[in-house]
Amino acid sequence: MRISAHMVCTAVRDDIVSGVFPPGARLTEELLARRYGVSRVPVREALRTLESEGFVTSRRHAGACVATPTEREAADLLDIRALLEPLGTARAARRRTEAQLRVLRGLVRLGQQRAARGQFSDLGALGDWYHETLAQASGSPTLASLLTQLRRKITWVYAAEPPERAVAVWREHGAVVDAVARGDAERAHALAGAHVERSIAVRREQRPVAARGGRRRTAVRTAKHPVNTARDGA
Structure with missing residues (x-):
């Protein structure tokens, strides 16, 4: 082959x-x-x-x-995420399919269970799947592609968020999915924005890993x- x-x-x-x-x-x-x-x-x-x-x-x-990447380029990734991810989430609230919603709910359930038990090894893959599904639910292939590429770069440039944030992260994901399920685009946008800002605050305390070689x-x-x-x- x-x-x-x-x-x-x-x-x-x-x-x-x-x-x-x-x-x-x-x-x-x-x-x-x-x-x-x-x-x-x-x-x-x-x-x-x-x-x-x-x-x-x-x-x-x-x-x-x-x-x-330079430290400025790394910081730009976080700023772009703060703009694009809430936009994609708001669109997902208007355009998601039932199949996508079922996947999102299942991922949130698994993520919350793993986080509560301290089983952190699977959370990275679950988080990637969650974010990619949410991006695809926006109904915009261009936006979904940008969000997926952006997430890959942030994962490359920055160290993972500390494990003690895991329970809060998946609780926030659950609240976002609830808003998406209700079709409440305004609340989905606000919740995604707040989640991203908390994540960015953690990342800004780190010196970008890839930027320092x-x-x-x-x-x-x-x-x-x-x-x-x-x-x-x-």
């Missing part, structure tokens, strides 16, 4: 966000092709896409490297790492 550039792009982006490739790391076509078990052609296309998204930069005589992992593994093809249809 031919591995698409989209699948390679997803794999490289995930490795950048998780810190496998730290800011400034070189991303040679040879290394990436070997790591994901693909030819150089989809790697080259993936790098072009990631450069357009701001995760990769090209340097003269050095080739493609993981971008190193440190990540959870700094050693780049070069062993073959086949692309997970199951993610392509997500």
